[in-house]
Amino acid sequence: MDRILRLNEFFVEGGKQHISHVLLHISEPTTPEEIAKGYFFAVCEINNAEPKYFTKIKDLIDRAGNDYYETADANDKNALELVLEKLNQEALTLVDTGLEIHCIIGAIRQPEITFTYYGKPQVLVFYKNHQGVYQSIDLVEANSDNKDAPTQLFSHIIQGKISSNDFLFAGTPHIGEYFSTDRLQKIITSRPAVQSAQHIERVLSEIKNGHSFGGLIIHIDRADSGPIPIRKAPVVKGASSKSLHSLFNREQSTANTLSPSILPRLKTLFGRNSNTPETPVAVATKTYQPAEINASHISHRDTGHAGATKELAFYQLKSVLAALFRAIIFTGKTIALILVVLYGIIYSAFLNSVLLVFAITNYQNRRQHILETWRKQWHSNKENIRRLPTITKVLFFAAILAAGGIAVSIAAIKYRQTQAAHDKQFKTVVQQIKNKKDAMESALIYKDDQAAQTEFVSAEELFGRLECLSKEEKATCAELQNQFDEFDIKIRKITITEPELLFEWKNGIELTNVVKVNTKLISFSANTSTLFIFDLLSREEKIIASGAHLGFVKANVPKENDYALFNTSLNNFFKFDPADSTIKPVNVKFSNEQTSIADFLIYNRRLYTLDTLNNQVYKHDGVKNGFEQGKEWIKDGTLVKDGQELTIDGDMYILKNSGLITKFTAGISQPFSMVSLIQSVGKNASLWTYTDLQYLYILDPDNKRLIILEKDGRIKQQLVSEMITRPTGFAIDPTNNIAYILDNNKLLKIILPQ
Missing domain, CATH: 1.10.287 (Helix Hairpins)
Known part of the structure; x- marks a missing residue:
């Protein structure tokens, strides 16, 4: 029966080469002569070494791969043994350095496999016994009594055959810290080899401890029956000449009767006296079938013909x-x-x-x-x-019927092909979405919000490509949509809240902002100079005419909570005293005649103003009648012309029209980004925080939400409610952990989560 070799690679780059570096190599033959010699492979891990050794070992492996195809078998040695002799000579300096190297080098001639190893890599065989149950053999552990020669990298080789029921796993040693042999057996034997490799790679990629991982899963789809020989032969004279006799003696009582695929012919091959010269195992001439290789570290042979x-x-x-x-x-x-x-x-x-x-x-x-x-x-x-003769008429109508039947058959075949392609595409995309969902769950477990967001966006794009046509497909899509909704809430950290309605202004004037000073919530608008006050203690409303010619645009209250400062569109400032509910103009001086104050803030009794016209933030010291001329605060010329909100907690945060936040420390811009915020902040948003507060608060009117943001940019929570429909302004009471939102002339009270 035809044999199809499947080589499946998995590889994870740890990012810290000085701790761990992995080299993978697979040579793909091109000519019939090379195909007859099979596929050369290598898996190596070098720990705690300098980069120059990585390059040297890689060069040695590449040359060994080329030499293997260019070296003919000798009478008593095959090409791999001859290549290893040469490799041992060239690698002698590596042995002297005392490097920590774990390496497997081998060749696959279907269904034979020959390999050698150095150090303690993982080489596992999973075979099915006569009862249909998989068992495992650790070839390195079983051969632990054969010590490596002190002056050679590779002092012995192992040869054998694998059948369609067998899997050979070759991997770097650190994999064993995260996958037990039983777990590897369950993963590899329960699914196609390519999916096993993808699963192992996905799990290892989430560890992120600096170690690199790599390996191969080798499998043949179909194989001949019969006993499967395994032998061990020395590479060079004087090297270890022990066979795997100790391994298979331990397995003889049970495994030898369970599976003929990878176990040895003990009596004929290993029952000899150790001094008896070894007779090479005869291999029948056969036709080698092509292999399917799923690997990124494949080397295509350059034949030179x-x-x-x-x-x-x-x-x-x-x-x-x-x-x-x-x-x-x-x-x-x-x-x-x-x-x-x-x-x-x-x-x-x-x-x-x-x-x-x-x-x-x-x-x-x-x-x-x-x-x-x-x-x-x-x-x-x-x-x-x-x-016309009757036979002609019959043939004519038969031809018409045949043509119609052919047309219908072609249409049916086309339909089935289209349906089959659709079903295959649908199943593929659904599986990809499920893989993304698994990755999202893992990222959420490890609190990697950025990775979870990336996988969520990618899964949404895949979901958009699904064509849900049949009843079963529509049910699958509905289930996926529900899962997406659940993940959307988890990833975006959305909390549905129930605000309390405190008061509703019904004066016919559209109020756009609110500020809290002492126990008073003051609502105002650019369309009127009147202030609308709601007292939180007495629950009474009060309206005060300010006497200003224009309405108020912005307002701010210092930490001392003893007054509120308002400004108009012409940069005129007014001070509200909550003690007597009076409002008076104050003097604020600017160095430029033309200014455009987008926002301002009182911090440590100083006034900070955001001038978008002159691309600057000014710091004004307080004086008796107001604030003196401002001094330029931004020192590095960072663009703030598109800024719309300003807040300070020691550092300064400026919210821009684009929804992005720019952070400054001592006048110098600092890196800052909002992580895992899938839906960006819209225009007309408001921003607030203060010293000793843990979070930044953003009111996003376009998306009808209140965002609570960690000061490193991570999302803490997003509060939404059916009552929040047209939010325009907000105020935070950090002492009582309350947010007040002005929404369509309604004052809403929200208890903030702890």
Whole structure:
């Protein structure tokens, strides 16, 4: 039976090469001679070494791969043994350095596999016994009594065969810290090898401890029955000549009767005296089938046969030109035939159309003549058909039925092909979405919000490509949609809250902002200079006319909570005293005659103003009647012309029209980004925090939410409610852990989560 070799690689780069570095190599043969020699592979891990050793070991492996295909088998040694002798000589300096190296090098000639190892890599065989139960053998552990030669990297080799029921796992030693042999057996034997490799790679990629991991899962789809020999032979004279006798003695009582695929022929191969010369195992001549390789570290052989390549290219070019000439001739004939048929159809249609017009209009009294001509032609056609032999009629109608049947069959086949392609695509995309969902769950467990967001966005894009046509597919899509909704809430950290309605202003004026000073909530608008006050203690409303010519745009309250400062669109400032509910103008000086104050803040009794016209933040010291001329605070020229909100907690945060936040420390901009915020902040948002507070608070009117943000940019929570429909302003009471939101002239109270 045909054998299809499947080589599946998994690899995870740890990012810290000085701790751990992994090298993977698979050589893909190209010529028949090379294919007969199989596939050369290597898996190596180098720990706590300098980069120069990585390069040297990689060069040694690459040369060994080339030498393997260019070296002929000898009478008593195969090509791999000869290559390893040369490799041991070249790698002698690596042994002297005392490097921590774990390496597997081998070759696969279906179904034979020959390999050698150094150090303590993982080499596991999973085989199915006669009862259909998988068992495992650790070839390195079983061969632990054979010590490595002190002056050689590779002092012995192992040879054997694998069948379609066997899996050979070759991996770096650190994998064993996270996957036990039983777990690897369960993963590898319960699914296709390519999925096993993907699963192992996905799990290892989440560890992120600096270690690199890599390995191969080797499997043959179909294999011949019969006992499977395994032998161990020395590479060089004087090297370890012990076989795997100790391993298979331990397995003899049970495993030898369970599976003939990877276990040894003990009596014929290993029951000999150790001094008896070893007789090479005869291998029958066979035809090698191509392999399927799922790997990114594959090396394609450069055969160097220029003459053969040119001859093959000339032959292929000649064949292509001949096929092209035939295609041109056939196309020309087909086009000519189509043109003739089209001409006949068009001419007949045109002629009959003209005759029809003549018959309708009775042109030159020719109606009767035309109708008589058509009648005779119809009668002639009927008579011709009637006179046809019965067999001809039967064949004619049979041909019509056959053509119809063929057309229906072709349509049915096309439909089934389309349906099969759709089903395959649907299942593939669903599996990809489930893989993304697993990755999201892992990221949430490890609190990696950025990774969870990335996987969520990717899964949403895949979900958008799904075509849910059948009833079962629609049910699957509905289930996936529900899962997406749940993950959306988890990833975006959305909390549905129930605000309390404190008061609603029904004065016909649209109020746009609110500020809290002492126990008073003051609502205001750019459309009126009147202040609308709601007292939280007495639950009474009060309206105060300020006397200003324009309405108020912004307001702020210092930490001392002893007054509120308002400004107008012409940069006039007014001070509200909560003790006597009076409002008076204050003087604020600017160094530039033309200014545009987008926002301001009182911090440590100083006034900070955001001037978008001059791309600057000014710091104003307090004086008796207001604030003196401002001094430029931003020192590095960072762009703040698109800023709209300003807040300070020692550092300064400026919220821009784009929804992004720029952070400053001592006048110098600092890196800052909002993590895992899938839906960006809209325009007209508000921002607030203060010293000793743990969070930044953002009111996002466009998306009807209150965002609580960690000061490192991570999302703490997003509060939403059906009552929040048109939020325009907010105030935070950090002492009582309360947020007040002005929404469509309604004052809403929200208890903030702890």
